[in-house]
Amino acid sequence: MHIDQLLALTSEASEQSAILWQSTHPGLPSNWGQGRTAFGGITAGLIYHALNQVVDNDRNIRAYHVNFIGPVSFDTPFELVIEELRTGRNMSQYLGKLVQNDRVCVCVQACFGVGRKSKIHVDKLPEHNMAIPKKAKFIPQIPKVTPNFFRHFELAIEQGQIPFSWSKHSHYHGWMRFKQPPATFTPTHLVTMIDCWPPAIIQQLKLPAPVSTVSWDIEFVQPLEVTEENPWFGYQVDTKLAVDGYAHTEATIWDNKQRVVALSRQTIAVFD
Numbered sequence: 408m409h410i411d412q413l414l415a416l417t418s419e420a421s422e423q424s425a426i427l428w429q430s431t432h433p434g435l436p437s438n439w440g441q442g443r444t445a446f447g448g449i450t451a452g453l454i455y456h457a458l459n460q461v462v463d464n465d466r467n468i469r470a471y472h473v474n475f476i477g478p479v480s481f482d483t484p485f486e487l488v489i490e491e492l493r494t495g496r497n498m499s500q501y502l503g504k505l506v507q508n509d510r511v512c513v514c515v516q517a518c519f520g521v522g523r524k525s526k527i528h529v530d531k532l533p534e535h536n537m538a539i540p541k542k543a544k545f546i547p548q549i550p551k552v553t554p555n556f557f558r559h560f561e562l563a564i565e566q567g568q569i570p571f572s573w574s575k576h577s578h579y580h581g582w583m584r585f586k587q588p589p590a591t592f593t594p595t596h597l598v599t600m601i602d603c604w605p606p607a608i609i610q611q612l613k614l615p616a617p618v619s620t621v622s623w624d625i626e627f628v629q630p631l632e633v634t635e636e637n638p639w640f641g642y643q644v645d646t647k648l649a650v651d652g653y654a655h656t657e658a659t660i661w662d663n664k665q666r667v668v669a670l671s672r673q674t675i676a677v678f679d
């Protein structure tokens with residue numbers, strides 16, 4: 408099922424109180440799965456989609472913190488619950504939860520803010536010299552090894568090796584995009600897509616092993632300006648530390664015009 412069809416299955420947010428909204432969703436098919444759970448990008452993206460229904464449109468997403476608390480089962484309905492924690496003149500902060508069978512599986516704290524005039528201007532954002540690819544690079548679809556959700560994305564890996572290849576590297580450089588273009592590319596699509604990269608450390612494994620993102624911080628440093636139907640986004644990730652079964656990674660995401668659109672940090676649990 409295409410991402411836009413999945414998003415469209417979300418019910419309109421019903422107001423439970425002045426600060427609480429709830430949407431329902433009939434459940435995710437297993438072809439959006441990553442092992443026993445739903446792909447983290449789609450669950451974080453669905454919460455963003457629900458948030459977008461209630462946030463004032465004068466404010467843009469600034470920071471998005473996600474915790475993947477427990478597995479999301481396939482073909483099982485869930486609720487998307489949004490609570491406004493505070494709205495001021497400039498900023499609004501929300502809590503978003505994906506609740507399945509009365510348990511919180513994914514929890515988000517999101518921070519939206521209006522752009523303001525400021526005398527402070529610093530720009531030390533990184534640049535890259537990767538050329539936009541003509542097409543995706545081949546990644547084998549191996550049953551029980553390549554996660555099901557992976558069929559919805561295309562990657563062009565420029566540096567780093569494919570997962571489980573006993574690589575010495577702990578970084579990836581490259582490009583990503585949807586295999587089937589979304590009707591309109593929105594921040595929901597960006598949130599969904601960034602998580603499709605293999606965690607950089609799994610290229611070091613000799614054999615397949617379960618890996619799960621447990622915590623994810625995204626900072627949206629500039630608003631999206633999408634000018635193409637299905638743009639490539641640049642991605643560079645490095646592992647800062649991997650020890651005791653946890654890896655800590657830091658990534659930069661560029662649009663196809665070399666503008667940094669997001670900075671991303673993840674804590675990843677590896678069960679090797």
Ligand SMILES: CCCCCCCCCCCCCCCC(=O)SCCNC(=O)CCNC(=O)[C@H](O)C(C)(C)COP(=O)(O)OP(=O)(O)OC[C@H]1O[C@@H](n2cnc3c(N)ncnc32)[C@H](O)[C@@H]1OP(=O)(O)O
Nearest residue numbers: 441442443444446447475476477478553605617619620678
């Ligand atoms: C050669 C070419 C290849 C090409 C290939 C290309 C692409 C390759 C891309 C990869 C791309 C991935 C990257 C996506 C990133 C997300 O989308 S991950 C999905 C989002 N994250 C989640 O859903 C995590 C939700 N949280 C949790 O499930 C739990 O809190 C945690 C993180 C597993 C914590 O573990 P815990 O407290 O020990 O929990 P518990 O329920 O007891 O489970 C532990 C067991 O789960 C297993 N487990 C952990 N994660 C999973 C999983 N996803 N599925 C199944 N079992 C799992 C562990 O191995 C462990 O097993 P045992 O050792 O007990 O047998």
